[in-house]
Amino acid sequence: MRGIGGMLLKFFLSIIGIIFIGGLPVLLSGIGHRELRLQAYWQSIKEIVFALLHPGELTYVIIGGQKERDLFPYLWEPITYSLLVLFSAFLLAGFLSILLTILTMLFSQKNRNRIKFMFYLFESVPDVLVILSAQLLVLTLYKHTGILFFEIASVDMERAFLLPVLVLAILPTVQLFRMSILSFETEERKDYVTLARSIGLGKLVILTFHILRNAVISVFFQSKKTIWYMLSNLFVLELLFNIAGITRFLKSTLQPKMFTIAVLSIFIPLFVFYTVGEIVLSKKANKGEEI
Structure with a gap:
């Protein structure tokens, strides 16, 4: 019960924090005149809370537009699209x-260090360069073969999905590789691995059936910063691939209540994903201790 209570407390405190952050633009709107608009900020917070309690009554106006539109069910489509791309990647x-x-762990320590160095160098490549290079590669292949292997941009009813997922996954793969190789090497030095070797188990068997299930726990717990990194890249990705996702919606409206709802629509699925994942994996592998 204490664990569930702690998670619920963390969840509600996070939502409260997002609500207060959602109203910050109003609070700071008078910074040019050296004033904090506390009264307008508090009014904005009340509007955000009311909007969360009555989502069916919400309407929005696109920047530069005049016509009001119902927020729901319109918002479900960009939310689903963005989350599908994010989680797939x-x-x-x-x-x-x-x-x-x-595969890297199967090499000698000398070759392993070389592989790690190459990956560490690749991690410094800007995400925009990766996206543009992938689009250019697809166009080059299309020019020479006449086959469009992936949609390079969303147009009308044709949605780009596979290429955005692949591109969004490239740099996070390198980040997670850095975490996992460190975790694997830490596990490799533990006594249970020495015992497994002494009874004649092969290196691949030890890696896949013993080290993997312990190391993956540590990687999962450390992957939260990777998912936030992916979220920041998602904004650039949706712009360059012309994806009608949640970040384009955020760009089209500057209302604090709309911003807050959009952020919560991303935060809540991620919170549930990590909470459930931590519960399941902690029971499976006792938080990374030797099995």
Whole structure:
């Protein structure tokens, strides 16, 4: 019960924090005149809370537009699209990083260090360069083969999905690889691995059936900063791929209540994902202790 209570407390405190952050633009709107508009800020907070309690009554106006539109069910489509791209890319990055880690661990320490150095260098590549390079590669292949392997941008009913997922997963794969290789090497020095070797188990068997299930726990707990990094890249990705996702909606309206609802629509699924994941994985592997 204490664990559930702690998670619920963390959840509600996070929501309260997001609500107060959502009204900050109003508070700071008078900063040019050296004043904090506390009264307007408090009014904005009340509007945000009312909007959260009565979401069915919400309407929004696009910047430069005049016509009001109902927020729901319109908002569900960009939310679903963005979350699908985000989670697909994260799962792909997780799978690839573990696969690359296992393959790297099969090499000698000298070659392993070389591989790690190459990945660390690649991590410094700007995300915009990765996106533009991927689009250019697809166009080059199309020019030479006449086959469009991926949609490079969303147009009308044709949505770009596979290429954005692949591109969004590239740099997180490198980040997760860095975490997982460190975790694998830490586990490799523990007594249970020495015992497994002494009874004649092969290196690949030890990596996949013993080290993996312990190391992946540590990687999952450390991956939160990677998912936030992916969220920041998602904004750039949706602009360059012309994706009608949640970040484009945020760009189209500057109302504090709309901003707050959009942020919560991303935060809540992520919170549930990590909370459930931590509960399940903690029971499976006792938070990374030797099994």
